[in-house]
Amino acid sequence: MVDYPFLTSAPGKVILFGEHSAVYNKPAIAAALSLRTYLLVTKNDDPADEHIHLEFPDIGLSHKWKKSQLPWNLTTHEQGIPPASEELNAELVDGLTPLLTTISSPLHYTAAYCFLYLFVSLCNNSVESGVTFTVRSTLPIGAGLGSSASISVCLASGFAYIGGHIKEASLEKSSKIVKDSDECKFIDAWSYMGEKCIHGNPSGIDNAVATHGGAVMFQRMTNSMPSVRTSMRNLPSINLLLTNTKTPRRTADLVSNVARIVNDFPKTTGCILESLEAIAREAYNLMVRPFLDPESKQRLMELIRINHGLLVSLGVSHPNLERIKLYCDELKIGETKLTGAGGGGCAITLLHDDYDTEAYEKLLKKFDDNGFETFKTTLGGKGVGLLTKPQAELLEYMTVESFINFNDTNEIENSIGCGSIDSWKYW
């Protein structure tokens, strides 16, 4: 029996090399961010409440469904971990459609669809009603930092916990554990289904990083083979600037536009995808060395520039991303590439060791003038976590209202994030 309330949490990610080509089974490199999404699960005391409640204040969505109206008969709960190649359950997708008709915005629709798909798949009919699922994120949403995967991981882990598919996490996850836990495998596989609800054809890199944390080289395989995830334990300390253009975009649109180009220009894009693979492999070899000497750092910088150029050729840049690159080039700050799906969202800049601090101040001013936001964040953070009552006093007084009313990301972090990091448990 689950003791309410409880919290789950998962990080966002930054893709260093290989976005989009990852969808075509090429290797890509990504690392977990310190920015995270949090899911609070509470139960009210009203015995007459027959609903399941969703509160997604970050995107302005609040909704509820009668538990008895959910299509429980369309799921197969015995199935455990879905195979990597599995498509969304078409019958369940059809069964959910009538429950989503009142939601018109695509942003709201995909979030609610992901929620319902995972909820019905992972919680069984005996789940209590009167439960509210509230999500807050310190990540910018739709900006290339994997907010969709981090919410999918929060939901998949919360529902799997309620549904009894995974056991309680433990306080200390030994850094020596080399094998993935069964719980993480379960969450990774189901959050991948959540990513499919949100953007159709994900590679799986984002949910893998949000589940397992750290830094990885990831490659999706063909023919139902499981993806390969190679941990990069000692990532060299690289000086990265993360800049958000704040230009909104949807990963689903960018991924489907690249699919069209790949389909229309198979030979040309085949060469581009092969180049992107070569870049990721060389970057991996440089980044797993214990020390990034100046020559290797220079090569890494050039790989960033080439990677960005190839992404431009796939049509996934944006004038604002090009502006970031232009300013960094003009002021000789470092090499820039877009990160994530592009089309807006974020860019990363690998800073030269000897950049001019005055020029850097000028750069920040230019970014500010354009309405861009820069982030200070660390790479390689922890994966999916659970916070339950005996360890966490804060859950005694955490309500949906207080959770929704956190004013900013600092308040979230100080109250439930890093502020109480020692109480979080990991699978």
Ligand SMILES: Nc1ncnc2c1ncn2[C@@H]1O[C@H](COP(=O)(O)OP(=O)(O)O)[C@@H](O)[C@H]1O
């Ligand atoms: N905190 C959140 N609350 C509600 N929905 C969210 C949240 N974070 C992400 N989402 C869902 O994920 C979508 C954004 O995913 P996507 O387009 O892949 O961009 P990214 O993953 O780069 O942030 C949103 O449209 C929404 O459906």
Ligand SMILES: C[C@@](O)(CCOP(=O)(O)O)CC(=O)O
């Ligand atoms: C474009 C892609 O490579 C990354 C998308 O990341 P994001 O949703 O923009 O954070 C798609 C994928 O790998 O699933």
Ligand SMILES: [Mg+2]
């Ligand atoms: Mg996404």
